Amino acid sequence: EAGVAQSPRYKIIEKRQSVAFWCNPISGHATLYWYQQILGQGPKLLIQFQNNGVVDDSQLPKDRFSAERLKGVDSTLKIQPAKLEDSAVYLCASSLLLGAGQYFGPGTRLTVT
């Protein structure tokens, strides 16, 4: 079974630029999550999708972050404009609707200079 795929793996941008990350979940997993993991901390949930609908985006900084999952499969997370404090690893995870756990991709390491 293929795991969660993410791209790019690394990205360096200057502050105020925009950036987008892509995620392809495990086949058949209806629930998709985006997390932000700052160095030395645990992952923090940004947004959760159930199929193509948003279930929870309470911790998403909506003035600069946006995410979509148009066909209930792949998802894109965008930051515009980026700030220095957005430097982190952005992790995508997926799970079955009533799954026993979440399965994570390798993450995208973002550096904002």
Added chain:
Amino acid sequence: QKEVEQDPGPLSVPEGAIVSLNCTYSNSAFQYFMWYRQYSRKGPELLMYTYSSGNKEDGRFTAQVDKSSKYISLFIRDSQPSDSATYLCAMSREEGAQKLVFGQGTRLTINP
């Protein structure tokens, strides 16, 4: 106060030792408890999943949950250098472990 507290370490032990990793939490509504292992520059990997109080064993790994003390543990027996990683506890109030709250992670090194 953070909802989930985890000693960041680092923790260094010799190969073959028994390792104990712990988390405490403040929200009594948490019912689902997980341990993830994260190797450097990789995503977290689910190791153990437990519901409510009790023990669960899987090979060299044992997870314990004590809801009365709001305390969870992961024990690793016969530790191997390949166990060197960051271990994250995570917990959820909801069925299906949907919205997870993670601890900070404990960085573990097993020395040959």
